[in-house]
Every structure is written in C-alpha cells, then in structure tokens.
Amino acid sequence: MNQPLPSVTYNMGDPLPRGFYLQDTREVARLLLGKWLVHREDDWILTGVIVETEAYLKDDPACHASRGITNRNAPMFGNPGHAYVYFTYGMYHCFNAVTAPEGIGEAVLVRAIQPVEGIEVMQERRGTNDVFNLASGPGKLCMALGLSLKQNGFDLAASPLTIVDTGERLQSEVIATTRVGISKAVEMPWRYYLAGNRFVSRK
C-alpha cells in the first residue's frame, strides 16, 4: 500500500507560537536569532537562518508606531506574530514580526538571513551569485525571499510566510549595538546579530 507523501521531505520545526511574540520585544529580537524564516511559494521553498534583527518599541522615536496609528503602520498595532511589511525609499521593502499585545505598536525588523534553501532562486532575484550578498540587509532579504506588501499582515504561524524553531541551540554569542539607518534614538542598542556571522549587513 502506498504511503501518503509528506508536505515537506523533512521536519524543519514548528512555527513559533503566538506567546513567543508577547515577550519583551528586545528579548524577541534576541530570540529570533537562529530561527528559520520560511517563505513557501508555489514552486519552491525559500528559507534562511535569521542572523540580524532590530527591536522597535512604543515611545521609541525611531519606531513607525511612535506617532500613532496610520494606514501604513496599522499592522504594528495588530496581532502579534503577524508580518508588518512596509515599502520604503521608493523601491525596497522591509519585513518585521509584530510583537507585544494588540494596540501597543512594537515589532522586530529582520535585517539579515543566512540563505539555506532556494539559494538558486535568491541568486536569480538578486542578480548575484555571492551568497554573502543575497540577503544581508532588510531590503535584500525581501528581494531574495519575494516579500512585498502582498505578505503584509500575514499570520506567521499559519501562512506561506512563517518563522520556525528548529530546536537547535544557538552556538554563537549575541552582539548588541546601535540600530542602522535611523536618525532618531540613534543611541539605543537594540540591534542584535550573531557574533562572527558573515551574513549580517555589517560588522
């Protein structure tokens, strides 16, 4: 008798539960390091290890949500564990995981991933074969994974876009530094990355 085919050929881990995103946003940013960001598209699966994040908090001048709810930042005030994707600089997208209870307005920006699966597709989309340049930046990783406003608001525990825990323990030390590309609250050390990792956006 034939066995049913599994939807994936191996167990890549379970999606992070909603409660994970209800921890302190800076803690979520730290804990997301080492987790897998997965985008299931029609003909392939694109995955990478999260290696760099930034926390954006309420009452944080650099946070999109700090000046109240707008049409653009509305997802930040919505359900934790959902995607907040925004369009910026006229041509790029950035991907966030919404944290904190509904109505608060906090999120973690994923700034870089280490490509694992679907590297050929990423290379095609990015126009380069250099694996260290495929997703080493928030705009780059959205290009590589095919993330745009279409994924804005997606449930990261029940959609083609998900973050999973492989169960592997972090081997690298976590470095905390100031955030990149902002002009307000520049001194807050809420950027996190894996020490020595070559896939981060900068050292």
Add this chain to the structure above:
DNA sequence: TTAATGATGGGCT
C-alpha cells in the same frame, strides 16, 4: 578600503 551619491516614490507635516 571607506566615503559620497543617485535612484525612486509613498507617507506625512
């Protein structure tokens, strides 16, 4: 190697 610059368009005062 690092630093400066242009691209490009939506959001918001």
Add this chain to the structure above:
DNA sequence: GCCCATCATTAAA
C-alpha cells in the same frame, strides 16, 4: 516639500 528602519555604483584614498 521633506523624510525615509536601503542599496548599488562611483569616487577617493
């Protein structure tokens, strides 16, 4: 009109 949670390219050192 100015500001952007950016990136690729060019120039300089």
